[in-house]
Amino acid sequence: MWSDAELGTLLERARDGDRESLRELVRALNPVLWRVARGQGLGTEDAADVVQTSWLELLRRLHEIRTPRAVTAWLITTTRREAWHRQQRARRDVPDGGIAVEAAVDTEPAPDERLMTDERDRVLWRHFQVLSQRCRDLLRVVAQVDRPDYTVIAEAFGMPHGSIGPTRSRCLAKLRAALLADPVWGAS
Amino acid sequence: MTDPLDDLDRDILHRIARYDPPPPDLDERVLFALALTGLEDEVARLAESAAPAARAGERARTITFDATSRTVMITVLERPDGLVRLDGWLAPVAALTVELRLPSPAPARTVTADESGRFVLDGVPHGLAQLVIHGTPRVVTPSLLL
Numbered sequence: 001m002w003s004d005a006e007l008g009t010l011l012e013r014a015r016d017g018d019r020e021s022l023r024e025l026v027r028a029l030n031p032v033l034w035r036v037a038r039g040q041g042l043g044t045e046d047a048a049d050v051v052q053t054s055w056l057e058l059l060r061r062l063h064e065i066r067t068p069r070a071v072t073a074w075l076i077t078t079t080r081r082e083a084w085h086r087q088q089r090a091r092r093d094v095p096d097g098g099i100a101v102e103a104a105v106d107t108e109p110a111p112d113e114r115l116m117t118d119e120r121d122r123v124l125w126r127h128f129q130v131l132s133q134r135c136r137d138l139l140r141v142v143a144q145v146d147r148p149d150y151t152v153i154a155e156a157f158g159m160p161h162g163s164i165g166p167t168r169s170r171c172l173a174k175l176r177a178a179l180l181a182d183p184v185w186g187a188s
Numbered sequence: 189m190t191d192p193l194d195d196l197d198r199d200i201l202h203r204i205a206r207y208d209p210p211p212p213d214l215d216e217r218v219l220f221a222l223a224l225t226g227l228e229d230e231v232a233r234l235a236e237s238a239a240p241a242a243r244a245g246e247r248a249r250t251i252t253f254d255a256t257s258r259t260v261m262i263t264v265l266e267r268p269d270g271l272v273r274l275d276g277w278l279a280p281v282a283a284l285t286v287e288l289r290l291p292s293p294a295p296a297r298t299v300t301a302d303e304s305g306r307f308v309l310d311g312v313p314h315g316l317a318q319l320v321i322h323g324t325p326r327v328v329t330p331s332l333l334l
Contacts, residue, residue: 022219026222027215030218031210034210034214045237052218052221053233053234055218056221056222056225056328056330057231059222059225060225060229062227089235111206111208112206120203124200124204139201140208143201144205144210172197176196176200179196
């Protein structure tokens with residue numbers, strides 16, 4: 001897990017123009033920003049674009065945002081706001097609501113069929129879908145990063161920092177129990 | 189604290205990781221766009237991206253970027269030889285230098301918009317690119333995937 005101190009060091013170095021530190025920072029924060037943008041119902045291209053725009057805006061503000069916590073909070077808030085605006089505009093642009101309907105469905109994007117390689121993937125997806133939104137968000141993010149940063153996750157999903165570890169354990173335990181009780185999971 | 193993960197937990201998370209991962213090139217796109225962007229730059233936002241329009245056997249799409257000071261519209265035309273042609277237009281109209289940044293080692297392409305704010309960048313390879321409009325302030329777009 002990234003500590004505030006480690007993020008702070010990366011930030012200081014990135015501010016001084018160290019490309020490798022900037023790369024580390026982007027790598028550490030992008031999975032969460034991606035989740036935030038997708039959570040607003042954006043398609044993949046728009047979500048990728050919104051994440052980029054937030055970083056570009058950050059660069060302009062870097063001199064006035066001092067602490068690592070402020071940087072992550074700022075990035076997350078900006079990504080959410082940009083995504084929201086983008087989404088509003090998409091709805092406005094399509095009077096018959098075509099995109100809006102599609103986008104609403106898209107908030108819980110289904111995995112690519114081609115990646116659902118075995119029966120267990122399909123069983124897991126079925127049980128994953130009925131978890132709470134909070135569980136799904138959290139598990140998607142911790143599945144994506146090796147060292148999830150709890151401060152960043154707390155900021156992104158509006159959860160108290162101290163509740164993330166226990167919530168993660170509870171969500172995972174719930175999913176495990178559902179899978180182990182499912183005869184298809186056991187049989188495959 | 190968090191319970192240690194066992195094999196089943198790891199298997200579950202491994203499968204979930206494939207549900208909706210960020211695009212594999214997202215980090216690269218962000219870093220490419222950040223490379224040149226400076227504190228004084230104005231960031232243009234993707235305003236509109238129109239679906240490919242058929243035009244006598246060619247494919248074209250139109251992309252609009254909005255910044256506070258300026259709007260940049262480009263039409264990306266696929267050439268038969270696998271390269272692309274960009275037809276651009278600046279509003280408000282200005283004869284400014286327009287730079288198309290490409291990933292290194294490819295050199296940036298530079299043109300000057302004419303009196304009506306139009307510019308053409310032809311024979312551009314597919315891949316990442318970023319437009320920089322050298323006005324006051326300088327306007328940069330996010331990375332484009334041509």
